[in-house]
Amino acid sequence: xERVSAGFKPYIMxxxxxxxxxxLFVGGIVTCLLQSLGYFPVIGLREITFKYYREVLTNxxxxxxxxxxxxxxxxxxxxxxxxxxxxxxxxxxxxQGQTLVKLLYKLPIxxxxxxxxxMIFMLFSRSGIISRAIYQLGLISYQEQFPEMVFDSKGIGIxxxxxxxxxxxxxxxxxxxxxxINESFRDVAYNLGASEGQFFYYVLLPISMPAIIxxxxxxxxxxxxxxxxxxxxxPTYPRTLPVMAYTYYISPDLTRxxxxxxxxxxxxxISIGLILVYSRILKIFQIYSR
Amino acid sequence: xxxxxxxxxxxxxxxxxxxxxxxxxxxxxxRTDQAETSLLGKSFDEIVKMAEGTxxxxxxxxxxxxxxxxxxxxxxxxxxxxxxxKLNRIPMNAEDFINKLLGEKQLNKKxxxxxxxxxxxxxxxxxxxxxxxxxPFIDKIPNYTRYLDTASDDNLFDFGYPxxxxxxxxxxxxxxxxxxxxKIPVPPKDLExxxxxxxxxxxxxxxxxxxxxxxxxxxxxxxxxxAGGYKRFIDxxxxxxxxxxxxxxxxxxxxxxxxxxxKEGKTYPAALAQQENMFADGEVWIxxxxxxxxxxxEIKKGTFPETAKTFxxxxxxxxxxxxxxxxxxxxxxxxxxxxxNFLQGFEAQASKFDPENWGDLxxxxxxxxxxxxxxxxxxxxxxxxxxxxxxxLKHRVPEMPSKFVPIIEEEWMKNVVREGN
Numbered sequence: 001x002e003r004v005s006a007g008f009k010p011y012i013m014x015x016x017x018x019x020x021x022x023x024l025f026v027g028g029i030v031t032c033l034l035q036s037l038g039y040f041p042v043i044g045l046r047e048i049t050f051k052y053y054r055e056v057l058t059n060x061x062x063x064x065x066x067x068x069x070x071x072x073x074x075x076x077x078x079x080x081x082x083x084x085x086x087x088x089x090x091x092x093x094x095x096q097g098q099t100l101v102k103l104l105y106k107l108p109i110x111x112x113x114x115x116x117x118x119m120i121f122m123l124f125s126r127s128g129i130i131s132r133a134i135y136q137l138g139l140i141s142y143q144e145q146f147p148e149m150v151f152d153s154k155g156i157g158i159x160x161x162x163x164x165x166x167x168x169x170x171x172x173x174x175x176x177x178x179x180x181i182n183e184s185f186r187d188v189a190y191n192l193g194a195s196e197g198q199f200f201y202y203v204l205l206p207i208s209m210p211a212i213i214x215x216x217x218x219x220x221x222x223x224x225x226x227x228x229x230x231x232x233x234x235p236t237y238p239r240t241l242p243v244m245a246y247t248y249y250i251s252p253d254l255t256r257x258x259x260x261x262x263x264x265x266x267x268x269x270i271s272i273g274l275i276l277v278y279s280r281i282l283k284i285f286q287i288y289s290r
Numbered sequence: 291x292x293x294x295x296x297x298x299x300x301x302x303x304x305x306x307x308x309x310x311x312x313x314x315x316x317x318x319x320x321r322t323d324q325a326e327t328s329l330l331g332k333s334f335d336e337i338v339k340m341a342e343g344t345x346x347x348x349x350x351x352x353x354x355x356x357x358x359x360x361x362x363x364x365x366x367x368x369x370x371x372x373x374x375x376k377l378n379r380i381p382m383n384a385e386d387f388i389n390k391l392l393g394e395k396q397l398n399k400k401x402x403x404x405x406x407x408x409x410x411x412x413x414x415x416x417x418x419x420x421x422x423x424x425x426p427f428i429d430k431i432p433n434y435t436r437y438l439d440t441a442s443d444d445n446l447f448d449f450g451y452p453x454x455x456x457x458x459x460x461x462x463x464x465x466x467x468x469x470x471x472x473k474i475p476v477p478p479k480d481l482e483x484x485x486x487x488x489x490x491x492x493x494x495x496x497x498x499x500x501x502x503x504x505x506x507x508x509x510x511x512x513x514x515x516x517a518g519g520y521k522r523f524i525d526x527x528x529x530x531x532x533x534x535x536x537x538x539x540x541x542x543x544x545x546x547x548x549x550x551x552x553k554e555g556k557t558y559p560a561a562l563a564q565q566e567n568m569f570a571d572g573e574v575w576i577x578x579x580x581x582x583x584x585x586x587x588e589i590k591k592g593t594f595p596e597t598a599k600t601f602x603x604x605x606x607x608x609x610x611x612x613x614x615x616x617x618x619x620x621x622x623x624x625x626x627x628x629x630x631n632f633l634q635g636f637e638a639q640a641s642k643f644d645p646e647n648w649g650d651l652x653x654x655x656x657x658x659x660x661x662x663x664x665x666x667x668x669x670x671x672x673x674x675x676x677x678x679x680x681x682x683l684k685h686r687v688p689e690m691p692s693k694f695v696p697i698i699e700e701e702w703m704k705n706v707v708r709e710g711n
Contacts, residue, residue: 251699
């Protein structure tokens with residue numbers, strides 16, 4: 001009895017918080033799932049049906065949006081990870097202990113995505129700062145020569161905004177690992193005739209791989225489900241999935257609501273899948289660090 | 291160890307079941323509220339007494355700084371002084387507060403946070419069809435019968451959908467185009483002329499993408515003109531396929547001008563505010579507005595160039611009425627009714643009509659005004675940049691039935707935006 005109640009105690013203490021967290025989270029997911037199956041009694045939809053899933057999956061616009069979302073998350077995450085690892089390596093190798101540098105590279109983390117999007121717009125639009133500067137330098141003779149970088153169907157502006165936000169995040173995760181790598185590894189490698197590049201490639205990279213992969217998954221999942229940057233910088237078409245879901249959501253025709261929820265279910269499934277991969281990698285990571 | 295796991299799983303399972311129950315019991319069920327019927331049975335003087343010292347939360351679209359300033363300064367101060375009501379303006383898009391109310395209805399929440407709404411068109415249709423509004427209350431509002439034409443279709447219908455006393459007319463709008471005279475000496479008088487202009491000056495024209503309200507109205511205007519007038523549409527007895535067929539000429543027109551639009555028509559401004567900024571910067575030469583006297587106000591403010599002028603299309607531009615409504619679960623219905631009465635009064639309407647403040651068309655019936663009041667209206671300086679009230683009313687066509695609007699917006703996406711993308 002004594003032991004059982006002692007085991008129970010933390011749960012009882014956590015219950016209020018968990019009720020709110022789980023309540024909001026699970027409640028949201030359950031509502032979402034029901035409505036995606038066409039159960040929305042407030043407006044008189046009561047039949048469970050897979051009709052909406054069929055329609056969404058055969059809708060060319062949905063498929064286009066899905067590929068657009070995947071493309072943006074993939075490109076921005078890969079570039080952010082490569083550059084993030086590079087930054088982490090530079091800092092750990094040459095700038096150990098310089099507080100100013102550390103502050104600087106963390107700056108993008110505290111800037112909200114909305115502000116980042118606005119900044120990108122001011123810099124990269126055709127009437128933006130960079131375009132004007134190049135024009136002043138005489139490199140272009142009129143605005144239209146400046147490449148289309150915001151509201152474009154390649155999503156360049158969106159990708160730049162994500163990269164800018166995500167590099168420091170990756171760098172911090174990887175830097176923590178690099179900083180704690182035993183110095184004697186380096187001595188051994190150099191003794192055996194390894195060059196700086198080889199040491200990085202054969203020693204540092206494998207050791208920081210779990211951190212690299214998990215940071216990649218986190219930023220991929222985030223950018224895949226985030227709404228504000230593509231909404232602010234994206235083109236009218238194609239829209240990313242979250243933007244498309246939102247447009248359906250605000251439609252005055254409430255019978256369209258299930259379509260929103262089908263898209264939301266897809267976003268949820270993909271995110272949960274990524275979380276599972278992430279936790280597997282963390283397990284491997286723990287084995288490594290023993 | 292195992293014990294703990296089971297406990298966690300069990301408690302979360304119980305939570306989930308509890309939640310599902312909560313959601314499912316929160317659905318359905320009609321309310322018959324004693325307080326409500328009694329409120330509508332009271333005299334307006336009693337309602338004013340009830341409202342004294344209360345707060346009214348006014349949810350309204352917040353995309354126009356001048357409108358916001360007018361509500362915050364003029365309206366809020368006057369209702370505070372006269373009725374002791376504290377008015378809180380909360381900026382929110384109509385589709386968002388509809389969703390909020392819908393959520394509250396699902397959970398059967400009897401006391402919502404919204405007391406007063408600024409609403410019209412397809413959002414009113416959605417709200418009324420789903421029982422999200424309180425009413426009918428309009429007969430309780432003294433200024434409605436005092437100043438408005440109670441038999442006018444403008445007040446009895448909202449986008450072709452009967453208001454039935456659930457909405458109080460608040461202002462009138464009409465789609466106008468604002469152009470820069472220094473760049474376009476002669477404004478186009480119909481869509482043909484507009485097409486010529488657009489093709490001659492690539493990149494200088496665009497329109498906001500729906501669901502933006504104004505961009506959506508522009509598209510409906512194109513539909514009327516290319517389909518040979520509005521009459522076919524406003525009875526609202528077309529089915530979806532007939533409608534899709536009837537609006538096809540508009541897509542041909544919009545696709546024809548598409549390559550000559552801003553950014554070659556590959557993308558559109560997401561909101562009217564963005565297009566207004568581009569117009570102010572000279573990036574585009576034309577913008578549009580539902581506020582006919584907007585140009586005058588913006589020139590005064592210094593945002594639009596001095597050479598900005600207004601034009602409309604000869605075959606007519608869409609005009610509509612915008613309204614005030616009270617949610618089914620408003621906490622302070624009495625306060626909301628007092629504010630509505632104030633906003634329908636002459637003083638508020640005249641102040642709103644002044645382009646310095648807002649430039650919104652008034653809802654009063656001219657015949658019901660006293661000689662002094664007429665004088666005030668006639669003396670309102672509407673400025674060089676805008677058209678006369680008479681000119682506007684002569685070229686005013688009614689709105690599309692609201693149930694068509696979402697279909698039109700989706701068809702536009704399919705036939706114009708995705709075309710060639």
